[in-house]
Amino acid sequence: MTANLAIDLDRSSPVPLYFQVAEQIAEAIRRGDLAPGSRLDNEILLADRLGLSRPTIRQAIQYLVDKGLLVRKRGVGTQVVHGQVKRSVELTSLYDDLRRAGQEPATKVLALEPRPVDEQVAQVLGLSPGDEALYLERLRFASGEPLALLHNWLPLALAPLTAEGLQGRGLYELLRAAGVRMRVANQRIGARAASATEAKLLDERRGAPLLTMIRTTYDDQGRAVEHGSHVYRASHYSLEVTLIER
């Protein structure tokens, strides 16, 4: 039961000790050294063995509990969760997802220009109707086939975006590189039939089912940094979401 996993600590590193511990436990789980269902040593023993205090160990374990890797129960102990949890809680963009899946994403930029916003967009971005925001329209391909039609509105002066940059990289990647720290996203997911224009762009029949997503993303200050309205070919794509309840 009591897996004797080795954890190296580097006290001279700027990386917090609790984080070093958490990462190495997570790595052991990923590797399979800690099988699902196996029990960790109790907190006091662990703290003792690593030369750390119990709060530090608790912080490390808490971090992994929040991520859904471990389970704690008073009077029992800490165990690795049984079911395999797909780790897709992160705020990812379609581009990242596709590249990770080895699908060779490509992008065609259809529009990239400041435009006056309508009432609804003004509301979510915290602007007044008539103010300008950056309007972005892209057609996304995967493995050569059209996959999605993406519409975005962003505050001006948020990041220097160019059509060239957007062709080779995802929007989220560019925003992150520009120092934008996205933290919360609100998504509304629905479906509808393709219009004639959409069908033509996406190489579908008119009336074909499309997956729609309207998303607003906020940074760590709670300011809206992006509002998107996207449609995906339902025949080629589905969204995956993981919810963790605390």
Next chain:
Amino acid sequence: MTANLAIDLDRSSPVPLYFQVAEQIAEAIRRGDLAPGSRLDNEILLADRLGLSRPTIRQAIQYLVDKGLLVRKRGVGTQVVHGQVKRSVELTSLYDDLRRAGQEPATKVLALEPRPVDEQVAQVLGLSPGDEALYLERLRFASGEPLALLHNWLPLALAPLTAEGLQGRGLYELLRAAGVRMRVANQRIGARAASATEAKLLDERRGAPLLTMIRTTYDDQGRAVEHGSHVYRASHYSLEVTLIER
């Protein structure tokens, strides 16, 4: 800046102190006593004023930061987030959502019986192919109109479910009442055209776009407690998801 909000503590209550603090701060935010962007007093002052230690105050604040209500910045302080965050992070069922929206949900149970599982369901529920599980099929109405067709598989002996109970209450509500503690859900959301059977049940044309969701829910031990495959009328319903990145 330094809003002077009153917080009552009940030290004789079994509710943890940090949670009492967190709830009352959250309530003040909801009420509007703490405006978005306003700064909280610093942790040491707060601890002092409430007669608590700093770790306890930190735990309360951390809880709200995790829920996306507060933002902390080293060297600066703690602020209420600017954007209004819709709080739909919780694991909810369609029934709960509808009732909250005042839509008068109703349910017609089409099937409720043990059935041998196929390979795919066996896999996600952790059973062997050929084992039996409880099969549940429901038609959900909102304000008198058909809205969704719900298929579920649950482990036998998980909870005592009856057709009568399922007509008046949601599945999640019944599971929770039976002591099942759901914690993680993995959802795959897509869209497709309605088959003839589905169209008839849902009062749509054949080929109409439907929103599909395949979900597996795990309890706090990581064991699968429910696997569902649902279709919704896209013309009447969309899903809302909030992601928080840590």
Next chain:
DNA sequence: AGGAAATATTTGTCAGGACATTCTGACCTC
């Protein structure tokens, strides 16, 4: 042998203190 009570184990909560790191703003210098 079976059931109930006592005990041990383990995580949950809380206190109080120390030092490190980061951000802001004021001040000074060039």
Next chain:
DNA sequence: GAGGTCAGAATGTCCTGACAAATATTTCCT
């Protein structure tokens, strides 16, 4: 006036210590 430096203020990390509460295990009695 622009830029750099320094002090203050706030959160981040880590420590020691103690008791409470929930669960599992053992022991004891019938």
